[in-house]
Amino acid sequence: MFRMSKMTDYGLVLLTELAREEGSTRTARELAEATRVPLPSVSKVLKGLQTAGMLVSHRGAMGGYGLARPAASIPLTQIITALEGPVAITECVQHSETGEPACELESVCRVRGHWRVINQAIHDALGRLTLADLCAPTPRVERLVGLNMPPRSASPGGLS
Amino acid sequence: MFRMSKMTDYGLVLLTELAREEGSTRTARELAEATRVPLPSVSKVLKGLQTAGMLVSHRGAMGGYGLARPAASIPLTQIITALEGPVAITECVQHSETGEPACELESVCRVRGHWRVINQAIHDALGRLTLADLCAPTPRVERLVGLNMPPRSASPGGLS
DNA sequence: TTAATGTGGACCGATTTGGTACTGTTTAAG
DNA sequence: CTTAAACAGTACCAAATCGGTCCACATTAA
Numbered sequence: 001m002f003r004m005s006k007m008t009d010y011g012l013v014l015l016t017e018l019a020r021e022e023g024s025t026r027t028a029r030e031l032a033e034a035t036r037v038p039l040p041s042v043s044k045v046l047k048g049l050q051t052a053g054m055l056v057s058h059r060g061a062m063g064g065y066g067l068a069r070p071a072a073s074i075p076l077t078q079i080i081t082a083l084e085g086p087v088a089i090t091e092c093v094q095h096s097e098t099g100e101p102a103c104e105l106e107s108v109c110r111v112r113g114h115w116r117v118i119n120q121a122i123h124d125a126l127g128r129l130t131l132a133d134l135c136a137p138t139p140r141v142e143r144l145v146g147l148n149m150p151p152r153s154a155s156p157g158g159l160s
Numbered sequence: 161m162f163r164m165s166k167m168t169d170y171g172l173v174l175l176t177e178l179a180r181e182e183g184s185t186r187t188a189r190e191l192a193e194a195t196r197v198p199l200p201s202v203s204k205v206l207k208g209l210q211t212a213g214m215l216v217s218h219r220g221a222m223g224g225y226g227l228a229r230p231a232a233s234i235p236l237t238q239i240i241t242a243l244e245g246p247v248a249i250t251e252c253v254q255h256s257e258t259g260e261p262a263c264e265l266e267s268v269c270r271v272r273g274h275w276r277v278i279n280q281a282i283h284d285a286l287g288r289l290t291l292a293d294l295c296a297p298t299p300r301v302e303r304l305v306g307l308n309m310p311p312r313s314a315s316p317g318g319l320s
Numbered sequence: 321t322t323a324a325t326g327t328g329g330a331c332c333g334a335t336t337t338g339g340t341a342c343t344g345t346t347t348a349a350g
Numbered sequence: 351c352t353t354a355a356a357c358a359g360t361a362c363c364a365a366a367t368c369g370g371t372c373c374a375c376a377t378t379a380a
Contacts, residue, residue: 002162002240002247002282006369009250016271027325035269040371047327060378061324080162087162090169109195111176113298118286121305122162125281138273145281166338187356200340207358220347221355 008083010037011045015054015079016134019071025064045083052082072132077123079131087126093119168243170197171205175214175239176294179231185224205243212242232292237283239291247286253279 013035018026028046032039046065049055056068067074080087088094092103093115103109128144173195178186188206192199206225209215216228227234240247248254252263253275263269288304 002164002244002249003251004162004249005367012271013269029325038370041369043326044370050326057326058378059324059326059376061322062379063325063377065326084162089162089164091163109173111172111294114294114301117298117301118289118305121285122282125285126278129278134271134274138277141274141277145278165336189356198339201338203357204339210357217357218347219345219355219357221353222348223346223356225357 002089004080005084007041007045008080010035010041011049011079011083012076012134013037014042014045015049015067015071015074015131018055018065018067019131019135022067022071025058025066027064031065048083049079052078054079054082067131070132071135072130074131075127076129076131076134077127080126087119087123089119089122090115162249164240165244167201167205167208168240170195170201171209171239171243172236172294173197174202174205175209175227175231175234175291178215178225178227179291179295182227182231185218185226187224191225208243209239212238214239214242227291230292231295232290234291235287236289236291236294237287240286247279247283249279249282250275 014031014037017031017034018024026034028042029039031037031046032042035042046055046057050057050065054068054074055065057063057065077087086094086097088097090112092109092112095103096112096116125145129141133141133144174191174197177191177195178184186194188202189199191197191206192202195202206215206217210217210225214228214234215225217223217225237247246254246257248257250272252269252272255263256272256276285305289301293301293304
């Protein structure tokens with residue numbers, strides 16, 4: 001799986017819509033109609049992004065949401081982290097980043113160190129992209145995300 | 161989050177343990193004791209890996225599980241796919257790989273194409289690793305997983 | 321004053337997840 | 351032939367998570 005939650009997906013779609021004209025202010029209802037995302041979910045997601053400092057909100061009539069910073073200075077990792085917690089493929093990876101209490105298998109676990117590395121690679125690939133990149137055509141993303149790795153020198157299998 | 165499920169984590173730990181001496185046959189109980197993973201979960205995971213063709217099983221007394229192929233020819237992506245389904249960060253990514261019925265936002269969604277690319281990057285990074293690599297020291301994994309991407313040319317933000 | 325709008329929380333139903341139990345079936349060893 | 355060890359399959363359960371809804375409230379422009 002490796003799935004993002006739907007809320008995170010919604011968040012990206014909404015932010016992309018907001019970033020289409022930077023500096024503009026859109027109402028939650030407008031965004032819901034433009035993206036076809038159910039309004040209550042839109043509200044919940046936008047509220048979260050505002051708390052995380054990515055959006056500014058104006059209450060009352062004529063209010064709405066707008067980007068707090070230029071889209072090019074909002075990394076994907078920050079959005080994902082705000083909406084569904086730290087990017088960590090394993091619990092123990094998260095623990096080793098935040099605090100100490102690792103898992104109870106720590107003493108016998110021989111793969112933990114590798115997860116840290118793999119997780120870092122994914123984190124870096126996502127961190128190279130910003131919200132502005134999500135509004136750009138696909139080829140730009142292909143380049144930035146690092147799809148051009150050399151195949152491994154001596155691969156016995158090669159299955160996928 | 162981006163988490164693997166606990167079962168997948170268990171699977172990797174168990175396979176790594178089995179790969180420590182290739183060709184050996186270990187009993188589910190032995191593996192449970194060696195890895196401290198609860199026995200019922202061990203059984204469930206191993207059975208799944210056998211069905212997927214990564215393990216061979218021998219029933220009856222003196223039975224047990226063994227690797228069906230050399231560890232170096234079992235890619236990480238195959239293990240993950242067997243234990244928790246296809247690697248796809250979004251539902252729509254999975255749909256576009258398997259069949260046609262995309263999500264209902266398809267017509268207005270402007271980020272879908274990008275997910276395909278990002279997903280491919282993650283998939284490739286994991287596909288470059290095999291079970292044998294998980295038994296090797298960490299530096300080898302660092303190299304194979306592609307941690308050495310150049311920083312983007314003009315990064316306005318750089319936050320993480 | 322009023323209507324539009326965000327804020328915050330409670331709540332619910334569905335699904336997933338991790339774990340358990342039980343009843344087979346196979347096979348080596350005695 | 352009997353028995354105990356081991357895998358196979360299924361059903362089930364409790365807890366957590368997720369997506370979604372609703373409501374009472376605070377704020378602000380008109």
